[in-house]
Amino acid sequence: MKPAACGECTREAITYFGVNMKSEPLSYLSSENIGPWEIYLEQVDRVTPYLGKLAVLVDHLKRPKRCLIVDVPIHLDDGSVAYFEGYRVHHNTARGPAKGGVRYHPDVTLSEVMALAAWMTIKNAAVNLPYGGGKGGIRVDPRKLSPAEIERLTRRYTSEIGIIIGPDKDIPAPDMGTGPREMAWMMDTYSMNVGRTASGVVTGKPIAVGGSLGRQDATGRGVFVTAAAAAEKIGLPVEGSRVVVQGFGNVGNAAARIFHDAKAKVVALSDVTGAVRNDAGIDPYEVLKWVAVHGGVRGYPGAEAISSAELFEVPCEFLVPAALEKQITEHNAWKIQAKIIAEGANGPTTPAADDILNERGILVVPDVVANAGGVTVSYFEWVQDFNSYFWTEAEINQKLERIMRHAFEAVWQVAQDKKVSLRTAAYIVAATRVLEARALRGLYP
Known part of the structure; x- marks a missing residue:
């Protein structure tokens, strides 16, 4: 019998949460019912013909390395207990520790977090940062909680996912509904649990606790x-x-x-x-x-x-x-x-909209390149925390622009050479880097 792949062994649980892990052609899906994970899978399918001999390894991009679903109970200010569902997903770590934000939003689902983690894999590789892709989230409307309740939620969530995060394993960061305040709480909670100050466990922190200048913008x-x-x-x-x-x-x-x-x-x-x-x-x-x-x-x-x-x-x-x-x-x-x-x-x-925009001659700078500035400066913060040496904001912005322009130029050149969209070109660049790393590392055991 063929051994179950990572995604296959969790398919029953993932289907329960409304996510279809299958990677069959998705032409039957429309903008109304296509989910984030399905969008990502279609993007991978579109790039596969350009991967050459690495195409045989493409399933490594279609299955998350691990998905952690956690219960996050907290005491509300009125003394009652509320329960929230949280997630942390590692999509791929072939090129380095997982890296990606934590989202607080009432519409957070496992499908969304899986897709966001996968897009982080592509994004980090497209910009050539030494990270894999990760993402987290809690299904909650933070506007309905007090600051004290959000702190308890953040600290409990951090304790629950603490088994898979760490400065050299998985480095969370802010995303929708979270910011420097939540990152300070996450860093403190993790540090208390490991018995030492571990400023590099998250990025996007306040400057006073190891954050980087220039990260906010x-x-x-x-x-x-x-x-x-x-x-x-x-x-x-x-x-x-x-x-x-x-x-x-x-x-x-x-x-x-x-x-x-x-x-x-x-x-x-x-x-x-x-x-x-x-x-x-x-x-x-x-x-x-x-x-x-x-x-x-x-x-x-x-x-x-x-x-x-x-x-x-x-x-x-x-x-x-x-x-x-x-x-x-x-x-x-x-x-x-x-x-x-x-x-x-x-x-x-959506992929269908991509085709229309391309047909109309509208140039799309894809998310995995355009919005990579945040994770790039997060990388700078991580490096600065390890060295306890911090750069000026002017130095940060200069380094950011150099890396972003270099990444864009590489993607633009591939797009011109292969006559494809910038999104497909970004995926060619990123997928090639990830799968080359996977091929060189091999499989253990």
Whole structure:
């Protein structure tokens, strides 16, 4: 009998949680029912014909190394006990320890975390960082918990996943719903459990406990750097260009500010509260002040309200989807009026939408390159923690831009040589690096 592969031995449990681990052709799936993991599998299938002799190893990319599902019970402020479901997934560690964020969101599922971990494998390899892919999350709406409850949730979750994380095993970081505060709690909890201060167990920490300068805006800065690099290739100047940003969170607001500083014109913005548009330009710094007081962009007086769907139809040179997965589908890809899409979010474009955008000549800078600025500066933080020597913010930004531009150039060259999209080219670069490492390491025992 053929021995069960990692994914096969867990298929019953994973199917129970609504995830189909099978890797058969996914043509029967549409934007309405395709899940994050299925999107990732289709992306791998599309790149397989370009992998040459390494294609025989491609199943290593189609199965997570391990999936940990944990119960996270906590005492609420009123004395009652609430139970939350948490996850930590290691997708592939052939090139180094797992690396990826922790997401707090009411829609977190195992399928999503698996896909996010897999995209981290591709992202880290595409940028040539010495990491594998990991991701974590808790199905929770953090807006409904007090700071004390979030602290208890974070510390309990950290204790539960402590068996698979560590500075040389798996290094979590912030993601949607988490930030430096949660990373400080995670670092402290892990440190207490191992009996020593282990600052390198997480990245994205506050500066005072081993965080890195430049980390807060790193993902948004990387989006700008790669978008600008793509614009250079097609002769599009950034100055004076119109920019639309979907998702005015940490990534989106940083990208908007940096585009604005480069004399581009932000003409539309959105977040969970609504969307706004002003063709004469929106000052993202002023929007930040409004959001700090009112909790979202809705009602911002310097622009008119539009629907979230209309946001994608605003004419622009740069569109930055920086919210959740599956925002650009075959239903709205036809309506987008951008020249370049720089993906600030993970998995915002479905494969069907990718085909439409490619047919329409819209250049897509894929998530695994465009939003790799965050993990790149996380790598800098990890290195700085190990050496107890920290760089200036100017040095961080300089190193970030060099790495991001080098990664983009490598992907661009492959795209030109093989006449494929930038996404397929990024997967060719990344999958080749991961599978070469796997081939050289062999199988144990």
